[in-house]
Amino acid sequence: MAEVINTRTNPEAALRRAMEILEQGLPIAIPTETVYGLAADATNPEAIARIYETKGRPRFNPLICHMADLEMAERHARFDPLSRRIAEAFWPGPLTLVLPVRADTPIHPLARAGLDTVGIRVPTGFAHQVLTAFGRPLAAPSANTSGRISPTSAGHVNADLGDRIELILDGGASDVGLESTILKVVDGAIHLLRPGGLNVSDVEKLTGCTIIRPKSAGVTIEAPGMLASHYAPDAGVRLNASEVAPGEALIRFGGQALPGEDRATIVLDLSPSGDLREAAANLFGYMQKADATGARSIAFAPIPATGLGEAINDRLERAAAPRS
Structure with missing residues (x-):
């Protein structure tokens, strides 16, 4: 079973152990304000493959790459003025932006499912400390078997993936409890790819733009959470x-x-x-x-x-x- 370390009572040990396992190219479960994530080095193809294998996730479904801050994000993706304005207002927080990748980004194409874009988020809390210490992006989908209920506690992760991963960082219950809102700016228009923990009306108030909702038919999978069947219990x-x-x-x-x-x-x-x-x-x-x-x-x-x-x-x- 996975080792579980409480980040509130033993943050030094949690961070040290997290660095050891991440450097080995293995995924760990980390707490974020949205849900718990299954995190691994986004620049290491073997580490990314282990995420897909652990979750049983289809490889055409791209992974969100988490960054320590906007400065790190700019090293991997190109920001148009509107995306930058949104990022500056709502990062860190429950927002993911889908952006064109830079040609020299070390983020492996496997994390992007071969797309020329990448979903980027800057989380709060202990996940931010992990990212800052690691110094590289972490691909981190929700820490659960693909298609099942997303985990909002370390106990949820342990019950589902505890026999498949080395480490779970226990940061308590997730504050937001829903995955991030995913937005993409195309030709000055803001498209909603997935509603989530950031209220889209707050983005509309900031930008003065009406956010475009997706049509259900023929939607291309360009971000997590776009599969028709997802988040499912046994019942x-x-x-x-x-x-x-x-x-x-x-x-x-x-x-x-x-x-x-x-x-x-x-x-x-x-x-x-x-x-x-x-x-x-x-x-x-x-x-x-x-x-x-x-x-x-x-x-x-x-x-x-x-x-x-x-x-x-x-x-x-x-x-x-x-x-x-």
Whole structure:
């Protein structure tokens, strides 16, 4: 099983051990404000291959490369003025920008799935310390088996990947609880590739631009989280439930009871007060709890699609999609 080191009580040991394993070209699990990431040297093709192998992830699905700061990011990607303005406003934080790679970047094409662009994010917290100490970009998708529920605690990672990796850095529960928002600027227009932990309305307020949402048909996979089926528990997922069937788990919102919930295997409320930020932080953890009951399906009450609700509903729609 993986070694688990608490970054809050033993940060020096956590950082030292992380450097040892990363330098060996092996992936480790690191805490970020979004979800836990499975991190490895983005310039080392063997290290990147181990990420794909550990997750069982298809290699046409590119990896986000994490940077210590904007200065590091500029050494690997070309920023247009609008992308730079967005980065300066929202980094570090739950934002990924898809940018053209520089010709001399050492980021290996395997991390980019052969694309001439790269998704870049600057995280907060202990992940930032790891990146600063390592001095090179870390490719870091979510630390879970591909297509399954994303991990928001070290315990989630250990239960899923603990027998496949050497080290888990335990930084406590993720603050945001949803993966990053992914944006791409094309000819001065901002395209949303994945809604996430950054509210896109905040970007629209900053830039004065209306963000373009993707059309579902014929979407090219150019960033993580764009597969139709993703974030899936073992149980089936039923959305916009107005009642609960026997044997189902219920995840509701806003303190609103549903008929039949007395027959549910478990009843969880993402936010009794109707706070979408609280709901986002609880989403994946509550999906894990509901799935652990052995329920045949998980019923989700309707969740508003405004603000962070857009990202929450995106995750739920992909969790409920037909599975290959």
